[in-house]
Amino acid sequence: MTETAYQKCINPDCGAQFDCGQAMFKCPACGELLDAQYNWDKIEVPDKLSDFGKRWGNRDNPLDFSGVWRFRELLNFCDDKYKVTIGEGQTIFQQNDAVAKYVDMKPGRLYLQYEGLNPSGSFKDNGMAAAFSHAKMVAARSCACASTGNTSASVALYAHSCGLKATVFIGSGRIAFGKLSQGMDYGAQTIQIQGDFDDCMRQVQDVCTKLGLYLLNSLNPFRLEGQKAIMYRIIEGLRWEVPDWIIVPGGNLGNSSAFGKTFYELKQLGLIKRIPRMAIVNATGADMLTDLVNNKKLLWNNGRVNQAIIDDYYADLTARNFSPHTCASAIEIARPVNLKKCLRAIDICNGVVRAVTDVEICDAKAIIGKYGLGCEPASAATIAGLRRLRTEDVIGADERVACVLTGHPLKDPNVTVNYHKEKQGEFSNPPVEAPNDIDEIIKLIN
Numbered sequence: 001m002t003e004t005a006y007q008k009c010i011n012p013d014c015g016a017q018f019d020c021g022q023a024m025f026k027c028p029a030c031g032e033l034l035d036a037q038y039n040w041d042k043i044e045v046p047d048k049l050s051d052f053g054k055r056w057g058n059r060d061n062p063l064d065f066s067g068v069w070r071f072r073e074l075l076n077f078c079d080d081k082y083k084v085t086i087g088e089g090q091t092i093f094q095q096n097d098a099v100a101k102y103v104d105m106k107p108g109r110l111y112l113q114y115e116g117l118n119p120s121g122s123f124k125d126n127g128m129a130a131a132f133s134h135a136k137m138v139a140a141r142s143c144a145c146a147s148t149g150n151t152s153a154s155v156a157l158y159a160h161s162c163g164l165k166a167t168v169f170i171g172s173g174r175i176a177f178g179k180l181s182q183g184m185d186y187g188a189q190t191i192q193i194q195g196d197f198d199d200c201m202r203q204v205q206d207v208c209t210k211l212g213l214y215l216l217n218s219l220n221p222f223r224l225e226g227q228k229a230i231m232y233r234i235i236e237g238l239r240w241e242v243p244d245w246i247i248v249p250g251g252n253l254g255n256s257s258a259f260g261k262t263f264y265e266l267k268q269l270g271l272i273k274r275i276p277r278m279a280i281v282n283a284t285g286a287d288m289l290t291d292l293v294n295n296k297k298l299l300w301n302n303g304r305v306n307q308a309i310i311d312d313y314y315a316d317l318t319a320r321n322f323s324p325h326t327c328a329s330a331i332e333i334a335r336p337v338n339l340k341k342c343l344r345a346i347d348i349c350n351g352v353v354r355a356v357t358d359v360e361i362c363d364a365k366a367i368i369g370k371y372g373l374g375c376e377p378a379s380a381a382t383i384a385g386l387r388r389l390r391t392e393d394v395i396g397a398d399e400r401v402a403c404v405l406t407g408h409p410l411k412d413p414n415v416t417v418n419y420h421k422e423k424q425g426e427f428s429n430p431p432v433e434a435p436n437d438i439d440e441i442i443k444l445i446n
């Protein structure tokens, strides 16, 4: 297979290595998560990040057009012939002073990385471009995922465009309509399990093992390689400089894990001089990361994570029959599979974790809609979290901050319509009822 990359267990007491020709989602030796790792001396990495900018002039080459594969030397785990792209990563990096004002930041300092412009409407497509390339490399024919919605939409879209059969597992009830509609429309088989996302996540792993299906959740180390590209594009948007802070919602913790790895690698390669800080934002109804990190003081500890803290915590959730609840369905997750990699990212980026309420999320979402390009609820947790961190003065008013807006506003129209029509919040903008009469209508226009 390729000599440029291999898979490695993140557990320092195991450290088992495997070539990239195998599809695994956990270390077969110890059960821990796997990383993609690179033999950098065998890869022609550009001397400086700005060299990647030259590919902009070459947009008729689909790999140069892709917002993921434009940076392919930095995720060099497969031959070009396997690489899958459907045009992911044509995103907008928007400086936004009106939203900056809402969070009490100085003009010119806040940027929104709008991932809703991806082919399936969320950042997941960055990861799928990479994971499906790996699936092709290992000659997978069928694939599966568990999903709160966006993973299934993205999997379904990529699967049919590269000829794989896809099965997606969703929990009962709590999936946003836009997302559910996509999976069905893109032709995936949808299995709705009586349970929540965490139940789906457990089932899909067993099903994939039993039937030999290719797993596309963020346990898949190659998916996270694709998600690194979100950070490359933020750096690109800042003319190849790093921001002071990255803010990201925390669900299954794939993004935060991938972003930490990105900055670690770029620093190691001498392509950046300093690593930005990272804030990961939970919803209060699904705030296990906040609880584990801020209250239980769980640390990466060079890979020797205190497993007893995690086990006790999850045992307690089980004993209480706990199921997470938030309107931000994409982050409604109680047992995040990438927890340990996320702890590593917090360590790398001197990260902080916060939880924000659904009210704060919906208000922030309305502001992003009114002054920005809009987003789905989970994405708005970033702005709500930033506002909180400004109040605490953890983030300064003139630091340069990039928030990752993970998904498109049309993903979850119900939350938006309810917020405005039912006047649920400070920024509700409900429709005004008018009689069918020109004079009465004119009186109402302000």
Ligand SMILES: *Cc1c(COP(=O)(O)O)cnc(C)c1O
Residues within 6 Å of the ligand: 122, 123, 124, 150, 151, 218, 249, 250, 251, 252, 253, 254, 255, 256, 330, 331, 376, 378, 379, 406, 407, 408
């Ligand atoms: C999947 C998803 C998240 C959660 O991301 P993780 O990487 O699992 O933490 C957040 N927002 C949106 C819109 C998503 O689709």
Ligand SMILES: [Zn+2]
Residues within 6 Å of the ligand: 009, 010, 011, 014, 015, 016, 027, 028, 029, 030, 031, 032
């Ligand atoms: Zn291992």
